[in-house]
Amino acid sequence: MKPFSFPSPSARARRVLVGAFLFSPLFAGGLLAADQVQNPSSAERFIRPSSELVAREETYWKRTPIPIPDDIVLEASGILPLPGKRLLVTTRRGEVWWIDGAYDANPQPKFTLFASGLHEPLGIIAAPKGGYYVAQRQELTRLVDTDNDGRADIFETVYKFPVSGSYHEYAFGPVLAPNGNVRVALNVAFGGATQAPAPWRGWMVEITPDGQMTPVAAGLRSPCGFTVTSQGDWFFADNQGEWVGSGRITHVEPGDFAGHPASLAWSRLPGSTVKLRPEDIRDFEEPFPDVAKRMPGLKLPAVWLPHAVLGISNSGIVEDTTAGKFGPFAGQLFIADQGQSKINRIALEKIKGVWQGAVFPFREGFNCGIIRLTYGEDGVMFAGETARGWGAVGPAQQGLERLEWTGKVPFEIKEVRAQPDGFVLTFTEPVDPIAAAKPENYNISGFTYLYHRAYGSAPVNRVACPIRKVVVAPDGLSVRLAGACLREGYVHEIKATGLRAAKSGEPLLHATAYYTLNRFPDGNRIIPLEPNEAELCVAPVPAAATVATAKHPSRLPGTWTNADGDRTILLGTLPGMKFDTPLLTVAAGSNVRLVFRNSDDMLHNFVLCAPGRGEAVGAAALALGLEGPAKSYVPESADVLYHTALIQPEASDTIFFTAPTAPGDYEFICSFPGHAATMKGILRVEAR
Ligand SMILES: [Cu+2]
Missing domain, CATH: 2.60.40.420 (Cupredoxins -  blue copper proteins)
Structure with missing residues (x-):
């Protein structure tokens, strides 16, 4: 924590924002006793997941906590599944454990220490030339068990990361690149004059097996999760904070700048592919997409995750490569959340060369904040958990859980695809065509976030998108919605609350999606452009929460004789x-x-x-x-x-x-x- 300081009230103090840091603010101890809540409401769901929803989710994806011996603090920060149904798990405390028996129906696993004494490793992968790579705070290390006794005996420094000592200088990864190199993402520092006091803070870097480092992209803030898809595309998750209006995932290509300017302090160093410089970024206070439109090199997020609605501190990302063993979402991404102890689901599409897509709630009710997701054998997912530092929803302070598809298919929005005048929603099973044809069963609104120095952003420029036409596909597996006021670069909240599955009559398991519309696709419109769309789609100026009001009495009352009060x-x-x-x-x-x-x-x-x-x-x-x-x-x-x-x-x-x-x-x-x-x-x- 920063030393205590007492700044005088300033303009900055008056800004209103919402935020969370790194894997973030927390719900520590945030549980209401069941008897304290008479009427479960949407409010309660932020504190304690709705038991009714969790029970429905559990029907489709079964959660199994893995028991951990009392004398081990697992704080599972990296999980590597290995043949023979073994796991190799790193802990935030610096240990690496073999875990055998984690796949059993009633697991009573055996833990065997592989390595210890590491500095907060946050991931582990197999090294192509043998052994295992872990990213510690200060270096990429290769661990090797040369005598095959199950214990690492070589700790080889592959590459040293410069650090200043800030508690916030996490090193995330490593992730194996298709070319055999590994990538690591370096968290910025917190507070102080600069948040990148040491080189390459806020960067994703690529390291060869012999320790040659290439900086890939800049502008990362707190990239707790990142992955390369089976198609070779890199995405990283970032956490809300200064310059980052809300949680988001961003596609990463060499030379990209994702928005946090601290990293630009090093963009002049040899090897940098990033052309932007610190002086290019000022405190814009403008919608992120507006700035991105005129600033080449500033990368639009592929998907925004609305803060406190779909998580508060997104973390591990994993692509569903199980080819159907984990359910109907093959090829989509799952992204964990530390503060809200849940998993969201992302379905991407690439329009005119730009990635975008929808995020949906997927599964909540875990025991603790999730920072890592990995697939093991047979399409089984493992989740590594920690609450230390930030707290998290759930009864546990740390843990490891397993998630399996039960084979039942829920009625869900499978994906959302952009159209020139709206969206197509596809479903996991046919929808009841009568309910699906009614425009009143849908609700769409658009908003975005500000790009500024302040911590987080409220959703801004929010307007309703009136739905003008609904077309249900003959097979009931999709619905096309056409409406007004859709905007490029904006997030669109799509609610489909009135729908029912044709066969079972079940409502959607999750009826809301958030689609980030970076580009409209070409194609046919099914409604004409509104003649008065310009007027229709102007967001009302919201009342500022910072102004003085009767309940926010920030001005000295004229009747007070003493400015200090009594x-x-x-x-x-x-x-x-x-x-x-x-x-x-x-x-x-x-x-x-x-x-x-x-x-x-x-x-x-x-x-x-x-x-x-x-x-x-x-x-x-x-x-x-x-x-x-x-x-x-x-x-x-x-x-x-x-x-x-x-x-x-x-x-x-x-x-x-x-x-x-x-x-x-x-x-x-x-x-x-x-x-x-x-x-x-x-x-x-x-x-x-
Ligand atoms: Cu607070």
Whole structure:
């Protein structure tokens, strides 16, 4: 964590954003007891997955936690399946374990130590020339067991990564390239004057077996997951943070710049293929696609993952190469999420040379935050888990789980394909044609994210896309939707809530997709362009959550004779989603100046609630979904008395309010999704 500092309120402090860092903000301890939730709502799903949905998902993909001996902290960070149903698993604690028996019906696996003493390895692959590559923070290492006793005896340094010592300088990978080299993705540092204090931070680099390094692409922030597909295309996942409006996956080609400018500090070094320079990037405060349109070299993400809706800290990516053994999604990508302990699914397509596609929810309810996904034998998926540092949904702090397809096919949107005037949705089984033909059973809206220095972005320029025509295919396996207001570069939320499977009558297992439309394809329109589309499709200017209001009283009231009020309270944040002072005391009816300062590395706010209503306000904030960021995650509710804006790391906000006249314990919370369970306190109002 950064040293404590107390910056004065600034313009930066007033920005409103939503965010999470690296594999991110967390849901640590964010579980409500079942009896505390009377009516399961969409809000609850962010805290504790809907047991009804998880039970439905479990019918199709069965989850099996792998028991871990009490004396091993697995924090599985890399998983290599090997012949004979063995696994070789790296841990964030620096060990590598053989695991035998992880495929058994009721696993009681045997753990055997292969190597130890490594520095936070976050992946492992077989080396073509023998042994195994692991990426430690400071180097790519080849581990070899020369005497075949099951224990590594050679630790060969293949290539050293420059590091400055920031806790945020993770090295992700390695991933084997089709040419026999390996690639590693280097996380940027956090805080400080530069986030790339050492060369090649924020880059993906390729390393030959004899240790020659070639920088491939720049602009990565926190690339916890990346992969090369069976077609040879590289994609990396990035986490929301400064310059990164929301989670996303980006296609990587040599010379690409994905958006985080810290890495450009090294773009002049020999070997760099990236032409952009630090001075090319300023704090644009414009939609990312607008900047990308005029800046060659700035790569559009292939798919955006809306923050707090489809994860908060995306991580491992794996292509379904099981040829149907894992279900009906062969060739698609699965992407894990650490904070929300779930897996999403991505179906890509390439239009006019540009990758784009849809992301869908897939499976939640895991025991812990997932950072790695790997396929073992027989189409079995393994998930490596850790909650340390950021917390995660679920009861465990670390783990390894197995996921298998049961052979049943769920009714799902299989993929979404762009059209010149809309989308085609395909399904895993025929849809009931009557329900599918009704435009009111669909809802489409578009939005994007800002490209700026600040941490995360609210969805911006959001407009509804009116649906003008629906055509159901004769075989019921697809539906074409045509509408207005679709925009290139924008994310399109597609809801298909009213559909039923023709045969079973089942609703869709997951009825929402988010399609990133980088390019319209050529082809025939089935509706004409709207003559007034320009007027129809202008987003209303949203009310800024930062302006002073009755409940966000950020201006000194004219009636106060003392600018400090009767009492000034300095309230700060602590790592692990906590306020630094859980109990504040004020006199009833007194004037309070509250200075909320955020020295943590994620976004927080302060929301003062009516007595006993903190949890309800937290749940209502979660239910805001895409609307949340623009409202600083403060719901409209009589239970909210006063609040600050959502505050960036190392910034602050000051509010001026008069304490309630009724004595009592008033709860205050941070209402950012998932924080309220631990980030709360009491404002005790005492009688004068
Ligand atoms: Cu918070």
